[in-house]
Amino acid sequence: MGYWKDIVVGGWSLVEGMKVTGRALFKPVVTVQYPRQRLELSPAYRGHIELKVFPETGTHGCIACGTCQRVCPSGVIKVQGVKQHARGGKVATHYVIDFTRCSLCGLCVESCPTQTLQFSTEYEMEGPSRWDGVVDLVTRMEESRS
Amino acid sequence: MAEHFAEPVRQHLYSLNLGPQHPSTHGVLRILLTLDGEYIVEADPVIGYGHRGHEKMGENRTYLQFMPNTSRIDYLSGLLFNHGFCLAVEKLAGIEPPERARYIRVICAELNRISSHLLWFGTYLMDLGAFTPFLYCFDDRENILDILDRVSGSRLTYSYCRFGGVTRDIDDVFIEQTRAFVKRLRSRWKDYHNLVTKNVIFIHRTRDVGVIDKDLARRFGVTGPNLRAAGVPFDMRKVEPYEVYDRFDFQIPVGEKGDALDRYRVRLEEMEQSCRIIEQALDQLPDGPYRQERVRLKVKPPRGEVYFAFESARGLTAYYLVSDGSPYPYRCHVRVPSFGNLHCLTEVFRETLVADAISILGSIDIVVPEIDR
Ligand code: SF4
Numbered sequence: 327m328g329y330w331k332d333i334v335v336g337g338w339s340l341v342e343g344m345k346v347t348g349r350a351l352f353k354p355v356v357t358v359q360y361p362r363q364r365l366e367l368s369p370a371y372r373g374h375i376e377l378k379v380f381p382e383t384g385t386h387g388c389i390a391c392g393t394c395q396r397v398c399p400s401g402v403i404k405v406q407g408v409k410q411h412a413r414g415g416k417v418a419t420h421y422v423i424d425f426t427r428c429s430l431c432g433l434c435v436e437s438c439p440t441q442t443l444q445f446s447t448e449y450e451m452e453g454p455s456r457w458d459g460v461v462d463l464v465t466r467m468e469e470s471r472s
Numbered sequence: 473m474a475e476h477f478a479e480p481v482r483q484h485l486y487s488l489n490l491g492p493q494h495p496s497t498h499g500v501l502r503i504l505l506t507l508d509g510e511y512i513v514e515a516d517p518v519i520g521y522g523h524r525g526h527e528k529m530g531e532n533r534t535y536l537q538f539m540p541n542t543s544r545i546d547y548l549s550g551l552l553f554n555h556g557f558c559l560a561v562e563k564l565a566g567i568e569p570p571e572r573a574r575y576i577r578v579i580c581a582e583l584n585r586i587s588s589h590l591l592w593f594g595t596y597l598m599d600l601g602a603f604t605p606f607l608y609c610f611d612d613r614e615n616i617l618d619i620l621d622r623v624s625g626s627r628l629t630y631s632y633c634r635f636g637g638v639t640r641d642i643d644d645v646f647i648e649q650t651r652a653f654v655k656r657l658r659s660r661w662k663d664y665h666n667l668v669t670k671n672v673i674f675i676h677r678t679r680d681v682g683v684i685d686k687d688l689a690r691r692f693g694v695t696g697p698n699l700r701a702a703g704v705p706f707d708m709r710k711v712e713p714y715e716v717y718d719r720f721d722f723q724i725p726v727g728e729k730g731d732a733l734d735r736y737r738v739r740l741e742e743m744e745q746s747c748r749i750i751e752q753a754l755d756q757l758p759d760g761p762y763r764q765e766r767v768r769l770k771v772k773p774p775r776g777e778v779y780f781a782f783e784s785a786r787g788l789t790a791y792y793l794v795s796d797g798s799p800y801p802y803r804c805h806v807r808v809p810s811f812g813n814l815h816c817l818t819e820v821f822r823e824t825l826v827a828d829a830i831s832i833l834g835s836i837d838i839v840v841p842e843i844d845r
């Protein structure tokens with residue numbers, strides 16, 4: 327008896343399973359056809375870092391203090407600056423990041439005293455060479471402004 | 473079969489490498505099997521392919537700089553590992569996060585636990601040869617990733633917790649999405665049970681397969697759902713409630729025999745319990761700041777040591793930190809559950825079929841990078 331019962335119950339379980347798959351046929355498609363369709367990015371999205379442009383000054387606010395360089399766990403950031411006036415503070419002239427090593431933790435953004443860093447919303451950053459990940463953010467900012 | 477194994481001279485033994493690139497080893501794990509026909513005589517897991525030196529890295533960087541590492545130790549429950557590390561350092565340095573932050577962390581951690589279990593559900597059934605459930609549970613899991621992505625900015629390696637809070641506050645949309653997700657997941661149980669739990673092929677491949685009983689579990693330090701499937705209600709969230717877990721009403725699901733089917737049942741039930749925790753936490757969610765006023769970028773804990781154990785998706789996980797008063801930990805050790813879970817296989821695999829070995833390996837839910845770390 328147990329033998330036949332097994333066959334009937336087992337067979338029926340397969341039919342039940344097929345019913346679930348069958349119903350799924352008539353449900354709306356959940357996948358998004360990237361790159362023809364795109365999703366909205368999350369407001370917290372973390373791309374690589376970039377320098378914010380403040381409208382009051384028309385430029386970034388980086389004072390080349392090096393806090394972000396020190397706090398970065400992966401050694402992504404190299405920042406250099408010069409004093410523009412004898413008594414003024416420093417201003418960054420070079421801000422080089424190696425995005426291939428970035429762990430996207432956000433510590434640099436949180437630690438910046440002038441809050442001049444933010445995450446960019448770029449996400450298609452593939453390239454054939456590892457040097458494609460090395461970007462000078464100051465140059466990048468100037469290019470984007472012109 | 474017993475007399476078959478008792479043969480004094482085994483002439484027909486041969487070795488087989490399971491892995492390191494086998495699809496069901498979930499990472500880079502190699503198991504050296506000694507076979508007698510289709511039966512396994514001896515199994516010898518070889519680990520260490522994915523060693524990245526996380527513990528050493530932890531000693532060479534400040535406490536906060538180690539935070540992104542923690543979610544890479546176990547990439548499937550990254551937020552749980554973040555959370556645990558955060559709690560360990562907070563205990564060591566005496567930092568008190570605000571109430572709201574505690575609730576946010578618990579909600580996100582439980583979401584992460586569900587996502588980890590859902591992924592296990594999919595991949596385990598894929599190991600057993602069923603492809604469809606994988607697509608269904610990834611559909612559900614995608615919802616969690618979207619929800620967590622909205623608040624933390626990442627989908628897998630979150631780095632969401634900070635000492636004394638979290639990086640971003642949650643908003644009404646988050647709460648709404650989370651409630652909708654819990655409702656959706658509950659409505660899916662029926663489909664899951666019809667599709668998998670009642671399926672005759674699934675039952676035959678898991679019932680009485682790979683029994684890890686209480687005694688074996690104790691000897692090898694097996695924890696998590698694998699231990700609970702053996703009937704031991706051991707869960708750090710109940711045994712030593714941390715964060716705000718003592719304020720929620722939830723059960724610890726246990727199995728009876730400790731076979732693969734019990735492990736499956738325990739995990740499914742755990743997802744339901746996580747849903748209950750999330751709902752209660754959302755109901756009780758207090759207003760207030762989501763992190764401390766002053767952001768702690770450099771913590772300098774006093775001299776001393778801390779051992780902090782918490783429940784990750786795979787079992788008892790712990791951080792052991794020794795501080796010498798500097799901003800760098802003197803020693804940073806991570807206790808991972810998968811190590812014990814994997815090594816009991818040397819006993820469990822004995823005298824089973826190779827086909828069952830795949831089922832057992834999948835059912836204990838190992839994450840190999842966590843073992844290698
Ligand atoms: S996000 Fe983290 S890893 Fe990336 S540059 Fe900033 S601090 Fe470094």
Ligand code: SF4
Nearest residue numbers: 388389391392394438
């Ligand atoms: S922390 Fe801010 S101000 Fe200082 S170097 Fe980095 S970007 Fe510039």
